[in-house]
Amino acid sequence: GAVVSQHPSRVICKSGTSVKIECRSLDFQATTMFWYRQFPKQSLMLMATSNEGSKATYEQGVEKDKFLINHASLTLSTLTVTSAHPEDSSFYICSALVGEGSNQPQHFGDGTRLSIL
Amino acid sequence: ILNVEQSPQSLHVQEGDSTNFTCSFPSSNFYALHWYRWETAKSPEALFVMTLNGDEKKKGRISATLNTKEGYSYLYIKGSQPEDSATYLCAFSNDYKLSFGAGTTVTVRA
Numbered sequence: 001g002a003v004v005s006q007h008p009s010r011v012i013c014k015s016g017t018s019v020k021i022e023c024r025s026l027d028f029q030a031t032t033m034f035w036y037r038q039f040p041k042q043s044l045m046l047m048a049t050s051n052e053g054s055k056a057t058y059e060q061g062v063e064k065d066k067f068l069i070n071h072a073s074l075t076l077s078t079l080t081v082t083s084a085h086p087e088d089s090s091f092y093i094c095s096a097l098v099g100e101g102s103n104q105p106q107h108f109g110d111g112t113r114l115s116i117l
Numbered sequence: 118i119l120n121v122e123q124s125p126q127s128l129h130v131q132e133g134d135s136t137n138f139t140c141s142f143p144s145s146n147f148y149a150l151h152w153y154r155w156e157t158a159k160s161p162e163a164l165f166v167m168t169l170n171g172d173e174k175k176k177g178r179i180s181a182t183l184n185t186k187e188g189y190s191y192l193y194i195k196g197s198q199p200e201d202s203a204t205y206l207c208a209f210s211n212d213y214k215l216s217f218g219a220g221t222t223v224t225v226r227a
Contacts, residue, residue: 004160032213043121044206044217093160097213103149105163106215 003027004096006109014117015086021079021112023094029074030096034106035067038091047092050077084116119143121209123218130197131226137193138221140207144188151208151215152181152192161206164192197225 003026011019023033033050048069049057056069066088068080077096081088093111097104122141130136142150149168153161165174170185178195194201204222208215 006160034214036217041219043219044208046214046216049214095161100213103166103168105151105153105166107163108153108160110158110160 001027002096002098002107004030004094004107004109006094006112008112009110010113010115012115012117013084016083017116019081019084019114021081021092021094021114023077023079023096023109025075025096025107028096028098030077030098031074032100033071033077033094033096035069035077035079036093036095038093044093047079052077081114084114086116089114089116119209119211119216121207121216121218123205123207123221125221126219127222127224129224129226130194132197132199134197135193135195136197136223137191138205138223140190140192140218142188142190142207142209142216142218143211144186146211147185147188147209148212149210150183150185150190151210152190153206153208154203155206155220156203164205192221194223197223199225199227201225 005024007022031052035047036044047062050071052071058064071077095106095108152164155161167183172183180193183190202225204220206220208217
C-alpha cells in the first residue's frame with residue numbers, strides 16, 4: 001500500500017520550455033503532498049507543501065511564480081516549472097502523507113530528472 | 118534550514134559484516150526523526166519514524182536508536198547483505214516538514 005507514482009521520470013528540453021511533473025497517490029488519498037529538489041551531492045531540499053484545495057506553501061527562496069503547484073484532487077499534485085532555464089536542471093521528487101502528523105512516514109515517488117539545454 | 122548531518126558520506130562493508138552510521142540533528146523543538154532507504158532507480162522507502170528519546174526500533178537486520186537530548190541517531194545493519202546496498206537518509210522533523218541529511222551510501226561487497 002501507499003504507492004506514489006511520479007511522471008515523467010526524465011525530461012530533456014530546451015530553455016524557455018515549461019515542464020509539468022505529476023505526482024499521484026495510487027491507493028490512498030493524500031491531502032498533503034511535498035515537492036523536493038536535489039542538486040548533485042546535496043540533500044533533498046523541500047520546495048513546497050501542497051495542500052488539496054488550497055494554495056501551496058513555499059519554502060523561503062523558492063519562487064512561487066516559477067514553480068507552480070496545483071493540488072486539485074486528493075490523488076494528484078502537479079509541479080510546473082515555468083520557462084525553465086539551465087539552472088533549473090535538477091532532480092525533483094514528490095512525497096505524500098497517508099495520515100497527519102510528523103510521526104507519519106512520507107511515501108515518495110521515483111523522482112524526475114530534469115535537464116534544460 | 119535545519120542542519121542535519123550524516124556521517125560518513127559513504128562506506129564499504131564486506132558481506133556478512135555489521136556496520137553503523139550516524140545522523141546528528143538539532144536537539145531543540147524535536148518532533149520526530151525519520152530514516153529512509155533509497156536504492157538506485159527506486160523511490161526512498163521509509164524504515165523508521167522515531168519520536169521518543171531512547172527509542173530503539175528494528176526491522177529485520179536493520180535497527181536504529183535515538184538520543185533526542187544530544188541530537189543523534191544511529192542506524193545499524195547486522196550481517197550486511199548485497200541487497201542492503203543503498204543510500205540511507207535521515208530526516209529531522211520539528212513539525213510536519215522534513216529536513217534531510219545528505220545520506221550515507223552503503224556498498225556491500227560480496
